Amino acid sequence: MPRVARPAPALAAVGEAPLTTLPGCGPKVAEKLAARGLLTLQDLWLQLPRQYEDRTRVTPIRLLQPGVAAQVEGRVEAVERGFRWRPLLRVAVGDESHATLVLRFFHFRAAQVSQFVPGTRLRCYGTPRPGQHGLEIVHPSYRVLDDADDAELGSSLDPVYPAIEGLGPASLRRLIGLALDRLPAAESLELLPADLRAALNLPSLRDALLTVHRPPADADVAALLAGRHPAQRRLALEELLAHHLSLRRQRLAQQAHAAPPLRGLALARQLRDRLPFALTGAQQRVFAEILADLAKPSPMLRLVQGDVGSGKTVVAALAAMLAVESGKQAALMAPTELLAEQHLNNLRGWLEPLGVRVAWLAGKVTGKARRDVLAAVASGDAQVVVGTHALMQEGVAFRDLALAIVDEQHRFGVHQRLALRDKGAAASPDAPGSVPHQLVMTATPIPRTLAMAAYADLDVSAIDELPPGRTPVQTVALSGERRPELVERIRTACAEGRQAYWVCTLIDDSDEVVAQAAQGTFEQLSAQLPSVRVGLVHGRMKPAEKQATMRAFKDGAIDLLVATTVIEVGVDVPNASLMVVENAERLGLAQLHQLRGRVGRGSAASSCVLLYQPPLSAMARERLATMRETNDGFVIAEKDLELRGPGELLGTRQTGLAGFRVADLARDADLLPQVHELGERLLVDAPDVAARIVARWVGGAVRYAGA
Template identity: 45%
Template structure:
């Protein structure tokens, strides 16, 4: 790109952002800040440009996090920096002025950016190996946390050693001998006998090569009479008929006659609580320990405390630098626990600050739509329903109405267990929008779910004179054109669809409410695109996946959470049983009994087609097997590889009771509603997560008939059996969700990583609930007193927040 064109594009972008009042505007491909960051990468830079480019990159990395006033200052600074890039003679003045302004704020974090190769003992070669595991700077090195710790801190007498124990032994090298086994002349075994006055320990070390060289090395490595410390796991050596240590860490003590205790030796591999780090090919455990120890010794004194003094006083936790040192090389189990709690608290505090900061910015700079109270349309809809709302539905409806009548933007997540009636709540919210002369949109993650919603809502609203439109990817061109025209003109008041709702060409006349169903299936940018279809429409998010409290607070800490925790009256708990492969006749008998009684059954499998490498039953082969076993029954097949129209035809046939049995994959997991279905058979149930099993079980028991869920399994491991027994024991989705979180962790729980949040490296959400509550309340207190984190005591914390969200800034824009 020509330099003149590059400068013109940059300046034009600055003018556009100024014109839009520093909103971080969205272009065709990028937000403003993202475009500038991309634009900087194509500049033909010279060495003298480095500092200015680095400053510009820093500005636009932080830009989405900043207030409008700060963004205005950043654009003014950018103009001055551009002059420096244009005329090299001005660079020195520009750089000096900008660096001096930022030096105080950013000096504290300079230690993190030092290349790891400059840590004592690392160097360029080891630095390249560290780079393979993502360690390029001192900051990344000191945050490369141990995956576990081994306690070698207490010395054990040899006579007290027990097989299988982790121990540390302090003794004297009594003798060293070498020999080669008769069958392996090329191997030399070095036998070292260690005594401590209470017994002896024999260590064997195996070598290949000339015995003369090995003898000289052994004499140098194990001088007889020297003091030695050993740490490892006690094993029985059947050859020497003696106790030994398996792969011991060892160190010869220097000047041992002058030592009074082990603490006087600077030991990092043994005789202490030892860190164990994850390794990749080419990376040695001792190298990692030495590098981190050297990094801590050099840089820990330079690490500033990010927490404000007042907050730190209220916490019974160590400072940041001390916590880092103690977590890597703890002086005791108590200090290790305190260090972990401090680092976990900081992770959670920064997450909560980011989410609360996002909400504060949204409330400060965005105006919500103020809806009038419910009118005749909502009342007519409630009267038309053949059932009464549950207490939970009434409560959540009132919470949503209160949000819609406030001037601040709505920030609410409705969380309902399977069958709790969140669709009715969504319709009441949409009717509230229609009564206020706005349009409403409901976006679902799959076509089946979108179509299910559409058919139900269309049927409910047609008598009320409210027109709903369906938009999906598989829709015909003519049908799509007509639907788009009705939405653009305002003739259609409600749109229901999939990702098709956020595609180019979809325009609303006056979108005032957007509802995102199963919102964890959508990414941050997809949710933002739906918001952009209107002028600051209210956003309501919903999920039928019960989410544990700690995970909900972490993912959705900026949202108010409403919980639908009551099932409609008349619903009976689904009877759930574990069934072995050998008991298959019971499964077929139950299916036949229920079908003869006029009901229907699902059979769910994890695969579409069988492969040679897998013994799992596939939907296609099971479909053929059921046709052979039940020749007189009407059986359908449904899986994700079918075209949308084919899937729709099968689901319509099953819903209309034109099919008795539906063989399916997990495409029916969410949203399929056939009240007449009373049997759910899940093949290879051990292959599904608990949350997924709960969703599948929720497809039956939706009517007044008794329903059954049969989990067909074979050869279960102990862990798999315990997991499925939890599922069998309860129908409560929130109890199941807590167990699922403990077993699988937050990363896998929702089956997606689309939250956009930084990873929680040390936090265990199943165990750290108290720290999460403390972090959440601390974040709220801090932002209540200082919404922009501008005060002097909060500057370090704000810098830490920037760094924490550095690679995840889009989450703060959503």
């Protein structure tokens, strides 16, 4: 391995100096910075610009492009001050290109209005948007220029930092500048091997920080704005490495615990033989991987990802049988009562004929029923426990939890998943201090690059094969103007004995978003289709109402279910063959794919209609085209990562990925192989350097980085 530099302790300690050592950073300012996790000089060094403003040139007004920030210079031509609805100030500015731009202000003072005398020369910066009278900039930054004032242009890009409440942008820039003035020499900061930096043509950390905070006049502006500058790549590499190391260290710490080996296969074989279907090759392969993990005396940490309907629940049930046969308990936790109850029904149908006792624990289980369940869980009589986040509540005590299964894991906060694991750690009477095996499932296929970065603490398995007989769902996109045709299509389908979903993206009508609300759609469709039994489900209904409606739909007592995206996960109605998604342009690819997966679960040919409200944005157009072109969840996930980035795919709270300071997984995926190789070497050969890198970038969030 290349030699790893170890920073001199005295110089490295400079970065750990409190911010109150900076001039002008008293206790009140320090408190505001601390609220954002900024405590030391190093924290300010790593408080990187979120974008740059290019004030190095003036753009003629006639060359402005909507949505592209620019700097313009001109003279005030007219001023209009309105009071009818709310204070409003419009300032028309013209330049030598004989074009006019409107500056619009909602918040202003009388002294500010007095500056805008016709003929006054202004220099303004902002992002132009189409307005009532051509292009306009809302609340631009500006300065008044004297006619004799040459007002030199900036020589470099101006950094724009994330806003901090109670601290103005100028004050924050000044403090970051003071912190940068105290940067130590390059060799004392450097933690990455020189050979690696040379191979990737990356600068030192010191040079990278100075370039990103203070881009020189000859900097590649386009590369900086795109996040592809070598200085940004240098910082992204170390940040990705820190994230990887934090997860791998957590994995190693977890594996240092004992876990009960689970080896008995008799119950699992009985379950497999009684199933009314044969396991697919992918299910058999993934179960074999789980078997190998569970046989070890160290805890399994495995993520099973698979498309909608690929059969993850069966694999989880087979794994649970190994725990039961060993005289221990398994728990399955799902994010919603709807999904948890479906798991409960499946598991009871499969396991109770084998004599396995399945318990149900959710928020609606109260009174004596709850006390009975808690007693059964505590005594071990409840061998498999299914529930929601209620499983993690303080009063729930397992006798001997050996396997914790978490479904749709990205919907839980990391604290919740840790709480379930810790229940098992406290439970085993035979092996105090041991932890349960963990099986995490998701029906949202995760791109390989994202899995490498987000789940470095987990082994990843993929059930990438659908059961035989599943016909691909035909997907079409229709403008909302063709809604009447669709209503007739539903009338025909329901008359033929089939069922349909109509999904809306809002519950109540909104003036701000052009979308059909579920309540209004339910009323409209009920009136338009008097012969069709229409039901309604949305997230604000009481759980009992929701469950009753879903059960009626599943039992065939409802023909058409109008719903919000609450039915995205876990509802299995084989007779439903038509899915309509209203305002599909408002949803991400992963969510659209999940919704489409609710149909095509039976033998009938199924369709998904994506109703959209024109005009479509470029991104919405790409999403709908992708949905029409493929049913492959893994292809869709790669496209979703490209379009939306990692934070939206996985959830910000759970992973911190969306909170990367500079790294972008879609953009920087090519760095991941080096990150993995270097990370594994550092953990073996230089664990102290690994710890420093993690502390620098992840800090106190380490415990939750990927639990």
